[in-house]
Amino acid sequence: MTTAESSINTQDAKKIKGRSLTQDALIRFFRNPTGLLGLGIITFFIVVSLLAPVLKPYDARRDRDLRARLSPPSAEHWFGTDELGRDLFTRVWHGGRISLRVGLMAVAVASITGTLLGLIAGYLGGWIDTITVWFVDILLAFPGILLAIAIVATLGPSLTNALIAIGIVQIPEYVRITRSLVLSLRESEYVQAARALGSNSPRIIFAHVLPNSLSPLIVQLTLSIGVAILDVAALGFLGLGAQPPNPEWGVMIRDGFRQFLRAPWMSIFPGLAIFLSVVGFNLLGDAIRDVLDPRLKNV
Numbered sequence: 001m002t003t004a005e006s007s008i009n010t011q012d013a014k015k016i017k018g019r020s021l022t023q024d025a026l027i028r029f030f031r032n033p034t035g036l037l038g039l040g041i042i043t044f045f046i047v048v049s050l051l052a053p054v055l056k057p058y059d060a061r062r063d064r065d066l067r068a069r070l071s072p073p074s075a076e077h078w079f080g081t082d083e084l085g086r087d088l089f090t091r092v093w094h095g096g097r098i099s100l101r102v103g104l105m106a107v108a109v110a111s112i113t114g115t116l117l118g119l120i121a122g123y124l125g126g127w128i129d130t131i132t133v134w135f136v137d138i139l140l141a142f143p144g145i146l147l148a149i150a151i152v153a154t155l156g157p158s159l160t161n162a163l164i165a166i167g168i169v170q171i172p173e174y175v176r177i178t179r180s181l182v183l184s185l186r187e188s189e190y191v192q193a194a195r196a197l198g199s200n201s202p203r204i205i206f207a208h209v210l211p212n213s214l215s216p217l218i219v220q221l222t223l224s225i226g227v228a229i230l231d232v233a234a235l236g237f238l239g240l241g242a243q244p245p246n247p248e249w250g251v252m253i254r255d256g257f258r259q260f261l262r263a264p265w266m267s268i269f270p271g272l273a274i275f276l277s278v279v280g281f282n283l284l285g286d287a288i289r290d291v292l293d294p295r296l297k298n299v
Contacts, residue, residue, distance in 0.1 A: 028291045035287025041280030045273075049096040058094050060245040063087070070263045080265040082255060088266065091247035092273050098248045100277070102163050102241075103228035109167035111221050114174025119205050119213075121175070122182025132179070136172040144169045144227075145234055152240040159248075162241040166231045170224055177220055181213040215292040222285035226278040233274050249274050 029035050052058070065085035073080045079088035121132035139147065151165035152158075185191060186209065194204050235241035236250025237257075244251060249270040256266025 025291050029287060032287045032290060034283050035291070038280045038283025038285075038287060041276055042284060045096055045100060045277050045280065048093060049100055052093045052097060056090055056093060058090050058247075060091075060094075060247055063090070063245075070259065072263075073265055079269040080263065082252075082263070082266050083259055088252070088269055091252060092249070092269050095247040095249045095252060095270060096273065096277070098159070098242055098246060099229055099232050099250075099274070102159060102166070102232045103225050106163050106166035106228045106232075107170065107221060107224045109163070110170035110224065111174050111217065113167070114171040115178050115210075115217060117171070118175040118178025119182055119210060122179040123186050123201065123205050123209060129179075132175065136175050139169070139172045145231060148231055148235060149238065149240060152235060157240045157243065159242045159246070162232060162235045165235070166228050169231070170228065173220060173224065174217065177216055178213060181216065182209055185209050185212055219285055219289040219292065222281055222288055226281035226285070229274060229278055229281070 063086050065081070068077070068081050068085040069083055071077055071081040071085070077087050077089065079092060081087055082091075117132055117135075121129040142150075148162075148165040148169045151168060152161050155161040155164065182205075191204055191208055194208050199207070232241055232248070233250030233253065236248045237254045239254070242248035242251050244255075252270040253267045253274075256263065256268075256270070259266055
């Protein structure tokens with residue numbers, strides 16, 4: 001190797017070494033075509049949902065044209081119309097605001113609650129840990145969607161109660177992940193050093209343990225949104241979530257189910273919206289997992 005080549009390699013090594021972990025993760029993410037595809041799909045749905053009231057104002061209670069009922073997709077109605085003559089393209093567009101909002105809020109409730117419980121149970125241990133583990137085991141004893149149905153049936157059918165039910169169902173996953181991480185981190189050297197310097201438990205938990213537990217939680221957060229969107233649609237399909245005339249994707253599929261042989265587009269297009277949004281979050285979650293996995297940094 002010549003002196004010039006050695007100098008170039010040394011400079012490249014210094015650049016890589018000087019790069020922060022965040023910059024390195026971003027570079028690896030934007031080199032991942034799966035992650036870019038998932039990010040593109042999610043960005044599209046979020047932008048469309050946010051701009052829907054501006055670009056195409058809509059009132060679900062007044063939108064009907066019986067002369068155009070059950071019209072197939074055309075230049076005037078891109079996704080066709082339903083049994084009341086309502087434009088499905090507009091309803092799917094606005095339905096994304098409901099499905100995505102409820103999914104994101106449910107995951108936010110579950111992640112915050114589950115992470116806090118996992119941090120406290122894993123770090124303090126003792127009877128607090130025992131009670132938390134029992135609580136998680138009880139929730140995990142029921143299939144998720146059945147537990148959500150039972151909760152909504154008890155509280156009453158509504159979009160708010162569906163949000164609460166989905167949030168409760170997803171709490172155990174965050175508790176288990178956070179607790180397992182805390183159990184492996186609470187005896188680490190930097191935690192012991194912080195304890196020796198007089199740091200109290202809340203400071204150790206939120207300043208030292210939590211930041212080192214974020215990577216798996218971020219991956220779980222991304223994947224959970226797709227599951228939450230599916231659960232919102234399932235509850236809406238069963239009549240336990242959003243109520244007509246709200247244009248929620250699950251409700252739209254249920255309305256189309258009764259007319260599927262005559263007007264299959266009523267179920268196909270909202271179902272396609274659910275499919276694409278869930279795939280987008282799953283692709284993004286897989287890409288983030290690959291980026292944050294230390295075993296794949298040299299791949």
